Amino acid sequence: MNSWQLFFAAVTATAVGATPLAQAPQAVQRSSTIGSSGGVRFLSASVYGSWFAHQDSSGTATLDLVVLWRGTPGWWTAGSQQGAQDSGISGKNISRTIQVGNRELSITFDIPIQTVRVQGVDVALEGANVILVDGIDAASAPAITKLTIDPALPEAKRIDVAVQRSRNLQTFLRCGESVSDARMQPYVELVCAQMNER
Numbered sequence: 001m002n003s004w005q006l007f008f009a010a011v012t013a014t015a016v017g018a019t020p021l022a023q024a025p026q027a028v029q030r031s032s033t034i035g036s037s038g039g040v041r042f043l044s045a046s047v048y049g050s051w052f053a054h055q056d057s058s059g060t061a062t063l064d065l066v067v068l069w070r071g072t073p074g075w076w077t078a079g080s081q082q083g084a085q086d087s088g089i090s091g092k093n094i095s096r097t098i099q100v101g102n103r104e105l106s107i108t109f110d111i112p113i114q115t116v117r118v119q120g121v122d123v124a125l126e127g128a129n130v131i132l133v134d135g136i137d138a139a140s141a142p143a144i145t146k147l148t149i150d151p152a153l154p155e156a157k158r159i160d161v162a163v164q165r166s167r168n169l170q171t172f173l174r175c176g177e178s179v180s181d182a183r184m185q186p187y188v189e190l191v192c193a194q195m196n197e198r
Contacts (some may be wrong), residue, residue: 034052034064036054037053037156039051044188045073045074047172050067051066051067055156059155062153063129063153065131067107067116068133068173070133071101073177074180074184075136077179079101082099083100092110095109101136103136106118106120118133118144119133119144121144127148129148130146132144149169150162150165163196164197175192
């Protein structure tokens with residue numbers, strides 16, 4: 001069983017509505033510092049995501065930043081290696097490198113000046129907390145846009161709640177699309193169901 005199959009099995013074993021997304025392949029939980037929690041995982045057949053959040057001592061969670069990369073359906077399943085590494089978490093900046101789909105996805109979040117470098121492009125947030133990267137597997141440079149969503153979360157890991165509240169994010173996920181591997185498709189459908197659950 002390869003790493004993707006192990007992850008899919010973990011997702012399937014987690015009951016929808018019980019602890020959604022708790023089995024993300026690279027989950028991050030540290031402290032109440034901005035960007036100190038969050039996760040990394042696929043969110044649909046064509047979208048892979050990474051998010052940063054923080055949770056205070058009262059349990060209140062706030063979403064700091066979401067980056068979603070969209071390509072052709074199943075692009076993130078290519079290759080045999082997957083993983084994420086964080087560095088520079090100091091309350092001032094966070095750097096995250098993700099290996100997935102035979103690609104390197106990169107984020108550097110400069111917290112004081114609210115600027116994000118994603119795939120080598122600097123984006124001034126100006127109040128936004130979502131960056132959408134479209135065409136990550138295209139021959140040309142991907143299109144990068146930003147938007148603002150409600151940052152309140154029940155827990156820092158619950159990116160599904162943020163997606164459920166945002167029509168723009170649900171549209172970006174294109175949950176009607178399928179991966180070519182029939183064995184993987186049920187897991188994609190399970191995750192999309194979490195993203196659209198009301």
